[in-house]
Amino acid sequence: MASYRELLKQREALQRQIDAAREQEVAAALAKVREIINEYSLTPEQVFAQSKGKGGPKRGAKPAKYHDPTSGATWSGMGREPLWIKGQPREQFLIDR
Structure with a gap:
């Protein structure tokens, strides 16, 4: 079994990987959103309107x-x-x- 310090180092490394993967996926999602907004000429009011x-x-x-x-x-x-x-x-x- 790994020691406490080793596990903390693993957690820190895993957190860095998680953060990097999230940044990449968020960037890809934003690119898709921008593409759709431009394609349909959507306004912020249309995108963020509250549904009734x-x-x-x-x-x-x-x-x-x-x-x-x-x-x-x-x-x-x-x-x-x-x-x-x-x-x-x-x-x-x-x-x-």
């Missing part, structure tokens, strides 16, 4: 549409029905706007 993801930007909470006069609880009408409104006509719980 699924459904676009997040929206805030919906305003309350229904109100329970007994407990004061409210419900926006989205999602699962609360127990205080379940099975009853919703019109009686509507919040006047």
Whole structure:
């Protein structure tokens, strides 16, 4: 088994190899990227635009549409029905706007 000092020297040599390989691969990747950007006349805004993801930007909470006069609880009408409104006509719980 190698000694501690020998292993440290091996690690340093390996790190130098890793750094050199990374530099070469990064340079090649940048060359490809530049080639594609030039080929399609892309702008920085097009290349680095943030994608909106699924459904676009997040929206805030919906305003309350229904109100329970007994407990004061409210419900926006989205999602699962609360127990205080379940099975009853919703019109009686509507919040006047």
